[in-house]
Amino acid sequence: MPERNAERNYDQMFAEAVGSVLETMFFTAPLGPAEDGSGGACMGARVAFRGIPSGQVRLCLSEGSAQLLAAGFLGEDEESLSPEQTGLVVCELANMLCGSLLSQLESQGHFDLAAPQLEGDAPPPLEQAPVATQSFELENGVLQVALYLESAA
Amino acid sequence: MKQLVVGVGDGGATRDPDAVLVTYALGSCVAVMMHDSTAGVAGMVHYMLPEAPREEAQAASRPWMYADTGIGELLRLVQQQGADKRRLTIYAAGGAQVMNDNSMFNIGKRNCLALRKALWKYGLVAHAEETGGTTARTVRMEAASGRVWLHAPGGEPREMQRRASSAGMARQGG
Amino acid sequence: MALNILIVDDSPVMRSFIRKAISLTGLDVGDCYEAGNGEDALRSLTGQWVDLILTDINMPEMNGEELIGRLEADDLLRSIPVIVVSTDATQGRVERLMTMGARGYVTKPFLPETLRDEVEKVLGIAHA
Numbered sequence: 001m002p003e004r005n006a007e008r009n010y011d012q013m014f015a016e017a018v019g020s021v022l023e024t025m026f027f028t029a030p031l032g033p034a035e036d037g038s039g040g041a042c043m044g045a046r047v048a049f050r051g052i053p054s055g056q057v058r059l060c061l062s063e064g065s066a067q068l069l070a071a072g073f074l075g076e077d078e079e080s081l082s083p084e085q086t087g088l089v090v091c092e093l094a095n096m097l098c099g100s101l102l103s104q105l106e107s108q109g110h111f112d113l114a115a116p117q118l119e120g121d122a123p124p125p126l127e128q129a130p131v132a133t134q135s136f137e138l139e140n141g142v143l144q145v146a147l148y149l150e151s152a153a
Numbered sequence: 154m155k156q157l158v159v160g161v162g163d164g165g166a167t168r169d170p171d172a173v174l175v176t177y178a179l180g181s182c183v184a185v186m187m188h189d190s191t192a193g194v195a196g197m198v199h200y201m202l203p204e205a206p207r208e209e210a211q212a213a214s215r216p217w218m219y220a221d222t223g224i225g226e227l228l229r230l231v232q233q234q235g236a237d238k239r240r241l242t243i244y245a246a247g248g249a250q251v252m253n254d255n256s257m258f259n260i261g262k263r264n265c266l267a268l269r270k271a272l273w274k275y276g277l278v279a280h281a282e283e284t285g286g287t288t289a290r291t292v293r294m295e296a297a298s299g300r301v302w303l304h305a306p307g308g309e310p311r312e313m314q315r316r317a318s319s320a321g322m323a324r325q326g327g
Numbered sequence: 328m329a330l331n332i333l334i335v336d337d338s339p340v341m342r343s344f345i346r347k348a349i350s351l352t353g354l355d356v357g358d359c360y361e362a363g364n365g366e367d368a369l370r371s372l373t374g375q376w377v378d379l380i381l382t383d384i385n386m387p388e389m390n391g392e393e394l395i396g397r398l399e400a401d402d403l404l405r406s407i408p409v410i411v412v413s414t415d416a417t418q419g420r421v422e423r424l425m426t427m428g429a430r431g432y433v434t435k436p437f438l439p440e441t442l443r444d445e446v447e448k449v450l451g452i453a454h455a
Contacts, residue, residue, distance in 0.1 A: 024436035025344070027270030029262065074340065075274040075347060088340040095338070096435050099414020110420045113385045115337060273439065278351050 010132035014145055017100035018136055021093065027072045030136035036144060042066075043087065044119035045094035049102060051111035055149040057098040058119075058130075059090075062141020066090050069138075091116035101147060159184070159197045164217040166196030166230040170297040179247035179290040181261035183268050185224055186244040186292070188299030189236035195296035196231040198223040199247075202260070203267030220267035221274070228275055243277055244301045244313055246292050248284040261285065281313040329357030330450070331375065335368045335382040335394065336361075336412070341435075345381055345412065348439040352446055365389025369397060377407060379450065384413040384420070392424060399428040408449050412442070 015030075023029050043066045046058040061069070070089035071078040094116045102111045133146040159165060159176040166187075167174065174197040176184050187196045198217055205219040216222035232238060248265035265284045272279060283290070283303060291304040301313040332349060334342045342361045349356055360377065362368035364386040380398070384391035391411060398404045410431035411424050421432050431449040433442050 021436045023266060024438055027266050027273065029266060072270050072273075073344065075276070085340065088338065092338050092341050096414055099416075099435060103414075103416050110415060110417045113414065115385075115387060273347075276347070276351065278353070278440075 010147070011134065013101055013104045014132065014134040014147075016104065017097050018134075018143065018145065021096045021100055022069070022138075025073055025096070026069045026093070028069065028139060030138060030143070032137050034135040034137040034142045034144075036133065036135050040141070042142070042144075043090050045090050045116055046119060047094050047098040047116045048114040049098060049111045050114075051102070052109055053105075053149045053151075055147065057094060057101060058146045058148070059094050059097060060142075060144040061090055061093070062138070062143070064140035065138045065143060066141075068140050069093065087118050091118060097145060101145075159199050161199055162201050162215065162218040164196070164198030164200075164223055164227050164230070166194060166227065166234055167296050168193050168195075168234055172296040173293055174296060175291065175293045177291045179292060180249055180251040181247070181259070181264055183220065183245060183247035183264045183284065184290075184292045185227060185268065186294045186301055187227055187231050187236065188242045188244075188294065188296075189231065189240045190242070190299055191240055192235040192237065193297070194231050194234045194236040195294055195299060196227050196234075196236075197292075197294060198227040200224075200264070203263045203270075220264060220271050224268075224271040224277075225275060228277070238276075241277065242299055242315060243272070243279050244292075244294070244315075245279045245282045245284060246290050246301075246303055246313070249286050249288055249290070251287070251289070280315045283313060329355045330378040331358045331360070332356060333360045333362065333368060333371060333377040333380045335363075335365065335380065335386070335391065337363050337383065337386040339363075341383070345442065348442045349381075349446065351439060352443040354446070354450075363387075365391065365394030365397070368394055372404060372407075379446065380407055380409045381412050381446075382409060384411060384415055384424075392427070395424060395427050395429055410445055410449055412437070 018030055040062060042060040042062050044060045046056050048056045066086050067078045070081050070086040073089050098113060128148060130146040131149050135142055135144040154173050155171045157167060157172050157174050159174055174195055176197060176199040182199055182201050184197060184199045200220050200223040201218050203220050205222045216226040245268055248261045250259050250261045288305045294301045302310045303313060304310045334345050336342050346359050360371050362371050366388045382391040382394055395409055408430040411429050412433045414435045416434040431445045433445050
């Protein structure tokens with residue numbers, strides 16, 4: 001597959017996954033593309049998966065957007081949410097984004113997803129570069145999503 | 154029949170059995186109707202925007218303009234007049250993509266998402282919904298019966314049908 | 328008669344979402360129990376009876392697939408209808424779980440009304 005087509009496919013995959021997940025359970029939608037790294041301080045989360053291929057999905061979400069999304073998901077006011085609740089919702093967002101992206105990958109068999117994990121202020125560097133990354137402007141911030149795929153042995 | 158007009162960015166409720174609540178020109182705006190047949194209470198809000206600004210004063214002074222404060226205010230008002238939240242039948246209409254709004258995230262769509270967000274927040278279910286599309290709508294609700302009619306330009310009025318289930322939502326998009 | 332429900336998911340916020348969605352179905356819901364994995368779910372079922380189980384697949388300790396297998400292996404527990412609620416929408420997985428005994432399947436993300444429709448459908452089948 002030509003590299004150009006592969007890039008377009010990842011763009012569509014990301015847009016489809018982010019759009020469907022945010023609209024369905026978080027009652028919001030991306031406002032448009034954003035520049036990578038434009039979100040400022042953010043909450044990170046990652047989900048590892050095993051299958052054909054294996055890999056990870058990582059997201060970085062502006063703190064303001066994280067609170068807004070958590071409030072929408074839980075049906076609560078932002079002011080009433082604890083940081084723990086917001087973190088749990090960000091993890092669930094990562095889980096669903098991972099599942100949605102993987103459902104669009106052509107694969108033999110199924111994927112097993114590990115439990116999503118919040119990343120601290122200094123997330124451990126990965127040895128490989130993502131195959132694709134995209135940033136979306138949201139209300140109150142930015143969502144960056146990256147997909148890492150392990151090379152076949 | 155006494156016609157009570159709900160204007161753009163406005164809302165209200167009544168226990169007058171002779172009243173018909175009506176709101177016009179629902180383009181990207183959304184109208185939400187609540188009815189409790191046992192208490193004989195009917196209410197309607199016509200909101201324009203999804204979320205009130207964080208500044209307290211602006212939100213408090215014009216609650217009907219926004220989905221989050223408007224739906225909350227309507228719920229409070231109908232309950233104040235004797236409605237029971239568990240008995241409410243809820244309808245929603247509007248949220249169309251109006252002409253020239255080709256932004257990636259148009260107001261009509263944002264208002265529809267805000268509708269769902271507010272209903273979720275307040276623990277409510279829409280029993281019938283006609284949202285989206287490109288057509289501006291006019292909506293009427295009989296206060297006594299709770300029946301709701303939609304009018305679209307050039308079309309015949311048709312009644313919104315509640316989904317026949319234990320708790321229903323029939324959604325029709327234009 | 329009120330229905331008792333067991334929600335099995337390792338995410339407490341997802342359990343909360345499902346619980347809220349169920350509360351909006353209009354069904355007469357009695358007790359709503361929660362478990363973080365299949366092991367906890369089976370332990371919970373030794374103490375109370377439920378009329379419906381909603382379970383995720385990917386969970387620690389015991390995943391949803393193994394849980395369904397254990398339920399089907401029990402003469403009493405196999406009668407409880409199970410709906411899978413999971414991010415995994417691959418056809419093979421869905422088919423396998425339905426063959427194993429799941430009565431319904433909802434893919435995350437889902438609209439609250441989608442979950443409601445599946446619950447109503449499954450319980451209608453169960454009561455036929």
